[in-house]
Amino acid sequence: MSDDKKQLWGGRFTAPPDATFAEFNDSFRFDQRLFAADVTASIAHANGLRRAKVISNDEADKIVAALRLLLDEATKNADYFATENAEDVHSFIEAKLIEKIGDAGRKLHTGRSRNDQVATAFRLWCRDEIDAIIELIRLVEGSLLALAKRHEDAVIPAYTHLQRAQPVLFAHWCLAYFEMFERDVERFLQARGRVNVKPLGSGAVAGTGFPIDRLAVAQELGFDAVSQNSLDGVSDRDFTVDICSAASLLMVHLSRLAEDMILYASSEFKFIELSDAVSSGSSLMPQKKNPDALELLRGKAGRVFGNNFSLLTMLKGLPLAYNKDMQEDKEAVFDTIDTVGISLRAAAMILDNTSLNENAARTAAATGFLNATDLADYLVEKGVPFRSAHEAVGRAVLFSIEKGCELNELALDDLKQFSDVIAEDVFVRLSLASSLRARSAIGGTSPERVREALAAAHSKLKG
Ligand code: ARG
Numbered sequence: 001m002s003d004d005k006k007q008l009w010g011g012r013f014t015a016p017p018d019a020t021f022a023e024f025n026d027s028f029r030f031d032q033r034l035f036a037a038d039v040t041a042s043i044a045h046a047n048g049l050r051r052a053k054v055i056s057n058d059e060a061d062k063i064v065a066a067l068r069l070l071l072d073e074a075t076k077n078a079d080y081f082a083t084e085n086a087e088d089v090h091s092f093i094e095a096k097l098i099e100k101i102g103d104a105g106r107k108l109h110t111g112r113s114r115n116d117q118v119a120t121a122f123r124l125w126c127r128d129e130i131d132a133i134i135e136l137i138r139l140v141e142g143s144l145l146a147l148a149k150r151h152e153d154a155v156i157p158a159y160t161h162l163q164r165a166q167p168v169l170f171a172h173w174c175l176a177y178f179e180m181f182e183r184d185v186e187r188f189l190q191a192r193g194r195v196n197v198k199p200l201g202s203g204a205v206a207g208t209g210f211p212i213d214r215l216a217v218a219q220e221l222g223f224d225a226v227s228q229n230s231l232d233g234v235s236d237r238d239f240t241v242d243i244c245s246a247a248s249l250l251m252v253h254l255s256r257l258a259e260d261m262i263l264y265a266s267s268e269f270k271f272i273e274l275s276d277a278v279s280s281g282s283s284l285m286p287q288k289k290n291p292d293a294l295e296l297l298r299g300k301a302g303r304v305f306g307n308n309f310s311l312l313t314m315l316k317g318l319p320l321a322y323n324k325d326m327q328e329d330k331e332a333v334f335d336t337i338d339t340v341g342i343s344l345r346a347a348a349m350i351l352d353n354t355s356l357n358e359n360a361a362r363t364a365a366a367t368g369f370l371n372a373t374d375l376a377d378y379l380v381e382k383g384v385p386f387r388s389a390h391e392a393v394g395r396a397v398l399f400s401i402e403k404g405c406e407l408n409e410l411a412l413d414d415l416k417q418f419s420d421v422i423a424e425d426v427f428v429r430l431s432l433a434s435s436l437r438a439r440s441a442i443g444g445t446s447p448e449r450v451r452e453a454l455a456a457a458h459s460k461l462k463g
Pocket of ligand 1: 027031088090114115118322324326327328
């Protein structure tokens with residue numbers, strides 16, 4: 001087939017396409033990834049034609065057997081696509097089929113168009129890829145929970161404005177990302193619901209002209225529903241944006257995780273130790289251990305956002321129904337899926353290769369007045385209005401800064417000058433353990449709440 005490329009539209013034309021046009025127009029070099037999905041959809045279409053008695057049982061059998069053989073050949077032969085010169089994967093498959101079974105193969109395209117064909121194959125492909133992405137998100141979630149488990153009682157400072165704010169359990173930090181990834185799973189599942197609708201049977205634009213039972217074909221392919229309007233069926237690419245926007249938010253979350261870890265791995269923080277397996281050195285500075293894997297995780301977000309934006313721009317203002325612009329949807333989605341896939345695998349591997357320096361994190365959580373809010377809350381419990389308590393503690397912090405010590409290192413008499421309700425029991429309240437214990441409302445960092453949240457997360461992963 002490489003020499004005499006067979007076009008699907010020969011009859012109307014007297015001259016071959018210009019070589020530059022062919023290069024510009026052909027999508028085979030990238031849409032060959034849809035091969036298995038397109039063959040699968042073609043088998044179901046052949047069965048649909050058979051049931052509608054548009055083709056004979058014998059012809060349908062021949063087509064189905066030959067299509068299965070193609071699948072088999074492609075799996076066994078690594079160069080199956082390499083030597084071929086086709087316009088797109090659809091014409092490639094049809095040509096291969098006709099090569100094998102002649103006229104019966106020429107009947108497969110009855111009652112369908114490449115417009116409903118490509119939309120169907122692409123949706124099938126996307127459905128499987130979404131399932132694979134969800135699996136990988138689960139993998140990252142599992143790694144986060146394992147990391148939390150390795151450092152069950154560890155404490156880190158929580159930050160606002162990247163300034164030390166209040167102590168939290170390290171597991172609470174892990175679970176924050178778990179929550180984000182749970183929403184990502186939810187978004188991919190929602191996208192999957194809208195992906196899993198079958199356009200086949202929309203024909204080129206007006207609907208198929210043959211009495212094919214669209215629902216039966218949908219069932220064979222595992223689609224939940226069939227599209228309800230042929231114009232929309234062939235031109236709806238919303239699902240590609242659904243996927244790429246779910247992917248964009250997922251990359252936002254991965255990049256935030258990466259950024260936290262890059263900071264925590266720096267000498268300024270020294271909270272986490274990345275293993276050599278995920279770090280690289282400098283060609284010039286012998287002492288360096290760089291968090292390249294994390295930086296890539298942070299950096300890959302950009303191309304995924306870009307793909308999402310390309311799709312929106314490509315679709316904006318397109319007249320109904322199919323337009324060739326839509327061929328551009330493939331590479332944007334392929335690159336998104338590839339990028340998200342490797343990013344998730346990298347994230348899981350990095351988390352598995354991370355350990356917390358519990359002492360450094362605890363020291364940071366215990367210094368810098370992270371218990372100032374606890375002192376204010378203590379005053380409130382003793383009847384001081386919060387605003388006045390805030391003011392008094394602010395002055396106490398200033399006093400401590402001048403003395404060069406922490407609030408809990410002040411003498412009781414020193415503390416009493418800021419409020420006469422302060423008594424000996426204040427020191428217990430200013431401890432790290434008490435500060436954590438006090439945050440026991442739902443969603444807080446108290447050890448009890450975090451234990452429950454970890455258990456809930458584990459059962460979500462299992463369920
Ligand atoms: N390669 C095309 C695509 O990806 C297939 C559909 C072609 N349809 C057409 N009417 N030219 O969109």
